[in-house]
Amino acid sequence: ERVMTQSPATLSVSPGERATLSCRASQSVSSNLAWYQQKPGQAPRLLIYGASIRATNIPARFSGSGSGTEFTLTISSLQSEDFAVYYCQQYNIWPRTFGQGTKLEIK
Amino acid sequence: EVQLVESGGGVVRPGGSLRLSCAASGFTFDGYGMNWVRQAPGKGLEWVADITWNGGNTDYADSVKGRFTVSRDNAKNSLFLQMNSLRVEDTAFYYCARDGLSDGSGPYYFDSWGQGTLVTVSS
Numbered sequence: 001e002r003v004m005t006q007s008p009a010t011l012s013v014s015p016g017e018r019a020t021l022s023c024r025a026s027q028s029v030s031s032n033l034a035w036y037q038q039k040p041g042q043a044p045r046l047l048i049y050g051a052s053i054r055a056t057n058i059p060a061r062f063s064g065s066g067s068g069t070e071f072t073l074t075i076s077s078l079q080s081e082d083f084a085v086y087y088c089q090q091y092n093i094w095p096r097t098f099g100q101g102t103k104l105e106i107k
Numbered sequence: 108e109v110q111l112v113e114s115g116g117g118v119v120r121p122g123g124s125l126r127l128s129c130a131a132s133g134f135t136f137d138g139y140g141m142n143w144v145r146q147a148p149g150k151g152l153e154w155v156a157d158i159t160w161n162g163g164n165t166d167y168a169d170s171v172k173g174r175f176t177v178s179r180d181n182a183k184n185s186l187f188l189q190m191n192s193l194r195v196e197d198t199a200f201y202y203c204a205r206d207g208l209s210d211g212s213g214p215y216y217f218d219s220w221g222q223g224t225l226v227t228v229s230s
């Protein structure tokens with residue numbers, strides 16, 4: 001099983017600033033990495049797949065990078081609606097596994 | 108628009124059973140593999156089970172193997188999760204989620220999610 005580790009657990013950033021979230025895989029997952037956003041009381045929403053491909057209707061301020069074992073989600077200029085929990089997920093092998101999440105909070 | 112609507116959650120005693128349903132609309136249901144993903148209150152996401160487009164293959168997380176069964180009825184655009192021998196640690200929101208691609212191989216990311224249904228296992 002691929003273990004996914006996200007850091008930091010909580011990130012405090014001011015609106016308008018850049019946020020950088022990290023995800024590390026215990027072994028290579030190639031580029032088979034997705035990012036999800038989850039707001040309180042809502043289902044997760046797909047943001048990024050293929051490590052860097054934005055899903056449909058996802059704003060350009062969200063970008064993903066990385067391959068192998070190290071991945072990054074960057075939000076270039078934080079809007080109020082971006083404060084949420086973010087999860088990475090590998091789909092390179094079964095079982096598909098998630099990171100434990102990074103909570104992005106308002107500073 | 109893709110819509111996934113779960114139902115069937117509730118409160119059940121340890122050792123009991125529950126059957127969850129997911130009604131799909133807005134896409135060609137029998138063209139996609141489907142999944143159940145759960146989230147314990149205040150915790151992270153855990154993939155639980157998946158099923159191929161035709162129901163021919165299923166897979167389960169070790170934590171539920173032998174207790175849960177995933178199935179589908181393509182004629183009714185519906186996905187199911189039969190949960191037996193429930194444990195307190197199965198308490199969670201259960202989400203129905205669609206595979207991100209429809210080419211029959213995988214594994215994939217999850218591109219559409221339902222709103223979830225809460226299962227509480229408690230004595």
